[in-house]
Amino acid sequence: MYKLSRRVWNGFFFSGNVMHILADAPALSTATGLFLILAIGLALSFEFVNGFHDTANAVATVIYTHTLPPWIAVIWSGCWNLIGVLTSTGAVAFSILALLPVELVVNIGSSTGFAMVFALLISAIIWNLGTWYLGLPASSSHTLIGSIMGVGLANSMLAKGHVFGEGVNWHKVTEVFTSLLVSPVVGFVCSALLLLAMKALIKRKDLYTAPAKDVPPPIAIRSLLVLTCTGVSFAHGSNDGQKGMGLILLILIGIIPGAYALNMGANSADVKKLAATSNSVAMVLDAHAVGATVDPKDAPDTLSDYLKTTGVVSGKTYAALALMNHRIGSELVGKQSYRDFSADQVKAVRTDMYLVSGTIGKLTTQNLITNNDEKKSLTAYKAQLTSATQYIPTWVKFAVALSLGLGTMIGWKRIVTTVGEKIGKEHLTYAQGASAELVAMATIGAADMFGLPVSTTHVLSSGVAGTMAANHSGLQMNTLRNLLLAWVLTLPVCLILGAGTFAAGLFLIFTSPIGKILFIAGLIVFGVIVWTLWRAFASRVIAENKELAPASAM
Numbered sequence: 001m002y003k004l005s006r007r008v009w010n011g012f013f014f015s016g017n018v019m020h021i022l023a024d025a026p027a028l029s030t031a032t033g034l035f036l037i038l039a040i041g042l043a044l045s046f047e048f049v050n051g052f053h054d055t056a057n058a059v060a061t062v063i064y065t066h067t068l069p070p071w072i073a074v075i076w077s078g079c080w081n082l083i084g085v086l087t088s089t090g091a092v093a094f095s096i097l098a099l100l101p102v103e104l105v106v107n108i109g110s111s112t113g114f115a116m117v118f119a120l121l122i123s124a125i126i127w128n129l130g131t132w133y134l135g136l137p138a139s140s141s142h143t144l145i146g147s148i149m150g151v152g153l154a155n156s157m158l159a160k161g162h163v164f165g166e167g168v169n170w171h172k173v174t175e176v177f178t179s180l181l182v183s184p185v186v187g188f189v190c191s192a193l194l195l196l197a198m199k200a201l202i203k204r205k206d207l208y209t210a211p212a213k214d215v216p217p218p219i220a221i222r223s224l225l226v227l228t229c230t231g232v233s234f235a236h237g238s239n240d241g242q243k244g245m246g247l248i249l250l251i252l253i254g255i256i257p258g259a260y261a262l263n264m265g266a267n268s269a270d271v272k273k274l275a276a277t278s279n280s281v282a283m284v285l286d287a288h289a290v291g292a293t294v295d296p297k298d299a300p301d302t303l304s305d306y307l308k309t310t311g312v313v314s315g316k317t318y319a320a321l322a323l324m325n326h327r328i329g330s331e332l333v334g335k336q337s338y339r340d341f342s343a344d345q346v347k348a349v350r351t352d353m354y355l356v357s358g359t360i361g362k363l364t365t366q367n368l369i370t371n372n373d374e375k376k377s378l379t380a381y382k383a384q385l386t387s388a389t390q391y392i393p394t395w396v397k398f399a400v401a402l403s404l405g406l407g408t409m410i411g412w413k414r415i416v417t418t419v420g421e422k423i424g425k426e427h428l429t430y431a432q433g434a435s436a437e438l439v440a441m442a443t444i445g446a447a448d449m450f451g452l453p454v455s456t457t458h459v460l461s462s463g464v465a466g467t468m469a470a471n472h473s474g475l476q477m478n479t480l481r482n483l484l485l486a487w488v489l490t491l492p493v494c495l496i497l498g499a500g501t502f503a504a505g506l507f508l509i510f511t512s513p514i515g516k517i518l519f520i521a522g523l524i525v526f527g528v529i530v531w532t533l534w535r536a537f538a539s540r541v542i543a544e545n546k547e548l549a550p551a552s553a554m
Contacts, residue, residue, distance in 0.1 A: 039118070039255070043248045047241075048407040050244070059233075062225050064428055067217060074409045078408065092239050092448065099173060110254075111506075116155070119150075122501050123494055127493060140240065142458075142494070143490055150496060150499035153499055185462070190442075196470050198431050225430065228441060229437065236444060239456075249396065257346055262349065278328050284377065288318040292315030303358070303359050321359050331345070353388055357385035
């Protein structure tokens with residue numbers, strides 16, 4: 001325990017995080033410093049709103065059944081969210097980032113790169129706030145991924161020399177959406193089966209009755225519900241809690257590359273090992289590049305083109321890969337730490353490593369490296385490059401976990417009421433809550449092992465619906481209709497929001513002052529129209545919820 005505490009403490013203050021911000025702050029202009037605060041604040045706002053939705057699901061059963069008072073439940077859940085975030089590998093965060101267009105990730109410090117990040121966050125926050133206001137447990141995962149797809153599609157339309165759709169990593173989209181679509185089915189079926197198994201094996205009548213108002217459950221049931229809340233909170237932190245971390249890292253890389261473009265926590269042995277591995281694989285890559293040449297200035301673009309969805313391997317791909325690998329090896333010669341690079345150098349080295357790592361990954365995935373020994377050595381090299389470029393600063397994990405916890409403390413009640421009262425025609429029982437949360441905990445934990453994002457909201461809400469169906473409690477079809485409508489609309493609406501916000505950002509950056517004024521005026525008019533329609537829709541949904549809700553147990 002002492003070692004873990006010491007490692008967390010040292011990581012927070014000395015692993016190239018807070019100290020680097022303080023060191024770089026004097027070099028930043030006032031405008032840049034304010035922009036940094038605004039960008040990180042927006043990213044943490046996304047996690048704050050995420051707490052309204054996803055973390056609220058984790059505490060829904062313990063609050064609704066009076067197992068724990070709300071303030072204790074939220075703090076307890078927040079602590080386990082923090083532990084989950086701190087112990088996470090970052091795989092889910094970078095799985096999300098893999099959906100972004102390669103050229104925007106590589107050029108994250110550009111105006112276009114920042115327009116991308118702001119578009120993602122603003123569109124995701126708008127949809128999450130809207131669905132929370134209606135008490136609909138929509139998925140933050142679907143929200144963010146829909147926004148990413150919108151930005152990718154808009155970028156492919158607006159950027160010169162692009163084919164529509166090639167800005168989206170469709171292979172990764174398919175992989176991610178498979179997990180997002182399968183997980184609610186797993187939640188519904190497995191929760192229903194688990195409840196039926198509990199009823200067959202555990203003959204405690206009080207386990208299957210709705211909680212009385214302000215009366216806590218027996219100690220055994222209480223312990224079970226606290227355990228499931230703990231597990232879901234930990235699993236949520238280790239999976240869903242990662243979504244904003246990668247975006248915060250992109251912001252830091254774009255504004256303070258000297259401190260964050262590479263993992264400054266890497267020691268001298270790591271740097272020397274990477275240099276040695278780069279030299280050892282050079283012969284392999286040079287052999288594949290025989291007979292092909294590429295201009296050194298064109299090498300990054302050659303690999304970027306290959307990494308697009310429509311990219312096809314050619315002799316120039318291997319030549320560019322070999323050339324950039326030699327560049328990495330020469331850049332690391334004599335270096336004891338990544339801190340030895342200047343800010344401009346470290347950003348260039350990161351770009352080289354990112355492109356080489358991604359190209360090796362795509363070549364091996366497509367089975368274009370057929371020799372097993374070569375594949376093994378290149379895979380090991382890719383892992384070293386990934387550890388240098390894909391990492392999450394410890395202070396970012398703390399900030400994200402804190403934002404999630406604060407969001408839950410403020411916005412928990414709407415989602416808890418929906419989960420507890422408005423999915424079924426009867427109140428949620430202890431056994432139903434425990435079944436849904438046990439399945440959610442296991443499903444999210446399994447997805448985290450494979451680095452796949454899943455929606456805590458979808459898994460738990462579908463789990464509650466499954467237990468209601470298995471218990472013959474009946475389902476409130478209007479509530480389910482609204483839930484399904486929110487789930488179905490999340491992707492296309494966020495896609496449109498992401499694309500529109502990204503295009504608007506580019507327009508504001510590159511157009512004339514008069515054009516900006518006209519655009520803002522048009523945006524205000526459009527906003528008023530959308531707000532009017534939204535209010536009408538929201539009033540109808542809220543009225544339906546009041547009519548359908550059974551007498552509250554809260």
